[in-house]
Amino acid sequence: MIRDERIPADELQRIDDEIRSNWSTGDAVDFEEAIDYHESLPQRKRFADVLESADKPLLQPRAGVPRLDDQIELLEYLHGEGKADLLPTTIDSYTRDNEYEKAQEGLEKARDTGEDTLNGFPAVNHGVEGCRELIDAIDAPIEVRHGTPDARLLAAITFAGGFQSFEGGPISYNIPYTKRHGLEETIEKWQFVDRLAGAYTERGVRINREPFGPLTGTLVPPSIAIAIMLVEGKLAATQGVRSITLGYGQVGNIVQDVAALNALKELGNEYLPDEVVVTTVFHEWMGGFPPDEARANGVISLGGMTASIAQPDKVITKSPQEFQGVPTKEANSAGLRTTRQVIDMAIEQQIDIDGIEEEQDLIERETRCLMDTIFEHGDGDVVQGTIQAFDSGALDVPFAPSDSAAGAVLPARDDDGRVRIFEWADLEMDDDIKEIHKARLSQRADTEGRDQSFRMVADDVDAISDGKLIGRPQGGA
Amino acid sequence: MIRDERIPADELQRIDDEIRSNWSTGDAVDFEEAIDYHESLPQRKRFADVLESADKPLLQPRAGVPRLDDQIELLEYLHGEGKADLLPTTIDSYTRDNEYEKAQEGLEKARDTGEDTLNGFPAVNHGVEGCRELIDAIDAPIEVRHGTPDARLLAAITFAGGFQSFEGGPISYNIPYTKRHGLEETIEKWQFVDRLAGAYTERGVRINREPFGPLTGTLVPPSIAIAIMLVEGKLAATQGVRSITLGYGQVGNIVQDVAALNALKELGNEYLPDEVVVTTVFHEWMGGFPPDEARANGVISLGGMTASIAQPDKVITKSPQEFQGVPTKEANSAGLRTTRQVIDMAIEQQIDIDGIEEEQDLIERETRCLMDTIFEHGDGDVVQGTIQAFDSGALDVPFAPSDSAAGAVLPARDDDGRVRIFEWADLEMDDDIKEIHKARLSQRADTEGRDQSFRMVADDVDAISDGKLIGRPQGGA
């Protein structure tokens, strides 16, 4: 039975050998040689150090194209013109599905035709050498961002290739991304990824790990997101990871977002072992964007404003072209600079908003309920607890496509635009907290003169792309 | 000696006859017939009614082109695509200088070549009939915006032409705009404009008047701006104006901007007669913009955020192309929609920031000092008081080009980014208030490790266009 225990050295070695044989580029991975390479990197390319020593929020976009030279050019542009502090390399969908053969075909077609036949950078196919060319070319730290349930080979190659930060986790890259991967399966695979990061860490190369906070990106109640961050942070810490960036996706209500980021930081430090350096990342709005760049800039700016108050360690920016999919590099840079301008204008201002502490207290109480039920489900083991709690529905994520989560809990905004829970299903929560949510949603129903129903949920899902925060009835209050 | 007294009916008639003979289109003005025209306008084109009955901030851009058909097309675009609630017609520079002959040449050239040879709409040359074609074509209220020291003929023609709102005033369209026009001269001329608006008002056509709040647009301390708004509001009220919109230009510190808008509303209602309906307008940042549309969108969004908290009755929007001068209609619309998105997402949120009341109290105390000195300078007469107070320097505006103001007072931001007064010169102010400013600026000097000096002023003037709120030393804190 899988438990929250460190993978033994021999087992690590066995799995490493096995997964490296999955694709030809796996052969080139040599741990000792990789340590040497990492040690040769200058301070300014060391992800954990740069992130942890920053005195204001660092900005990072999303970006990935199939060809190495194009990826270098893209990242140079985002660094130079967009003034990104931290850079990403977003991996293509085939690699996320471990379909390296198809990724190879796409990469070769991209090389032949010059067209982007893949929606990201196939790092496994580029191999250790290709990754290092990228690391060498770019004068800033770079993170691997993907969405891969089984990211073991990707981790082995990109770590050896010089990347020092790796997004994802067994829940956050499973529940929102795929239907049929079991949680037990993804936990086992991510234990290896974390153990590998831990092995580098023990040799002085601190690989930063970043659980994916926004989850389904759709009105996720903060406490659910935070609980999952704490679980993934604990799992990573068990495997020896010492630099962990917990994530949170903007819901659009400033008080709730600031409170959530505060709670994330607070609980992260409380629940994770002392030897872990906990940082936080704030994702600008991950839900639907307005089909209009001007309005999208408003959404992005609200994110910048929130970041200037909460001051997370990192902000993942959006672009004004979010609605239409992958942005041009110019639009990607524009999103960075709009965010930067708002943060730089607002961050030196003392902006203390009433009610943040109260909301933070509520979020922390909710998160503790969820963490308690996880520990109880697993008799103290967080791995078993997570699996069982998802199984019973005591832990759940709204709008989860995965068969591993009930996906029965439904959120809706209250009259102030804060995300509350409308349908609890089997989610574990103290009754007095449920009463608070109910009262807040009831207040909204009164304002709108309608009953609480799934229509609020539906209206809220589309509200920001329609230009509002709260999905009020048409022609209503 | 000019005083704050209502222009008698016969004098109004005499001046009206005189100024209407200044240009051929003056003949077509017929007051009684104009009243009929205004009465024929539907509710949705009545500026004062639309503005005063709104339940959230209305948005209005700036826009003016020489040809009538182009102006109609432009305003239709801003109304349709930009979703502007209120529309502007910005007047060209020749008309502002009463050079109707030159404006005529420009207009004819524009008609011949299709090029915009004037920087605005020459309403005097278009005459009553041209104005009415515009009013008839556009399905929203339209305001005349200009910058004209002697706007008497412009008012006579545009009022008769169906416009129901008129920006400007004897101080706000003098001190920031021209060098040599005396205050006595502009006050006399604006008494006519206000009296004419008052005459319409008495017949049930409430012409809205809007003193220009941003003044020099460059770090104007809120109390100075508010005092001048109160003076101009009082002068207009004396002449019979009953719908007055007091203005304020964003300084970029949210607490100070919200406090200033609150104070403006509060003091407006206190200082102006009960029969006047006082509304407020917030101008998005009027200082230098970043030479980058993405960053400019950040500046605009901060304005939208501030407006969503302070909830003024109207917001004058900026465009992302502000840096390069007159924006395209698309950019103008984009500024409107970005502002709208931010306001609509934030306005339903309860955002109570600490310190707003304290700052508002300070602004109100400062404003009362200035109003007291104005009344004292004029032995109770606000016209004489204003002239003498500017003369003595007891009332002053920073960066004023006019010979009528000392322009000796200099502002600088404090450590929180609020605009304080660094050089008082002869500005009248209680010593304890001066001490507060001094202490706040001293705190900034400490943070930056440098002395208080004009360099802070210079650095602050450029700060927002350089991407920050406060002009800190390069490489400094």
Added chain:
Amino acid sequence: MSQTVVLGVIGSDAHVVGITILEQAFNAAGFDVINLGVQTSQEEFAEAALEHDAAAVLVSSLYGHAEQDCQGFHETLESTGVDATTYIGGNLTVGQDDFEETRATFEELGFDRVFDSETDTEEAVAALTQDLRQRTQETERATISS
């Protein structure tokens, strides 16, 4: 006649929000809803429709590859023995194509109605209510006249 509706996202698409809302809407309107979730194959649709004697099969697709995923969909239903009203909705093609073209393409494939992603759930519920009523009437007429 059965008022059971089978819902799902076809192909390898993982967009779950739309069908979650649809499930709630059809539930609220009194239908029995079988929600197959995301990444549902043609066979899974057909089997579920057969098993539950579904009156309608509602296919959602938001990732732009619907045309490819739906090739042979109606043949699969038929060969499984399913005769249900079929709808499809979502972002059915990549890019900003003309929706009337898209509608024609999917009607050609056999769908009774085609919706874009801006469609309100109410509209889909109303359409299905009407279509099923009409179908019932037609069936009744057919029965009478036969």
Added chain:
Amino acid sequence: MSQTVVLGVIGSDAHVVGITILEQAFNAAGFDVINLGVQTSQEEFAEAALEHDAAAVLVSSLYGHAEQDCQGFHETLESTGVDATTYIGGNLTVGQDDFEETRATFEELGFDRVFDSETDTEEAVAALTQDLRQRTQETERATISS
């Protein structure tokens, strides 16, 4: 030699911020500053420079019409009997022209130095300090060698 500097905005330009800051900067650097303000004519510059025996005349222009406003400026100074170092700075042309072209244009007109609107006041002060020192030295050398 006099260290008086005459400052002003030429033509019908009403941009006052730049010269207000310049006035403060030159004052702080120990110069005597005569600030003529905005909308200053060529003749007003010349008369003030003559009256105060100015070592330098600093012209500011931010509305793009500087070339037109400065035609004959140096002839005006000369005919008034002014022999001063002359600088011009600001947004001198409309649009995003090449600044080196702009510089050449205004040097052609007779200005000793030409600055764009991004120039720090410190730079202008430093330049003038250096130019005046050099000029003093040249004058002294000229006196000695004559």
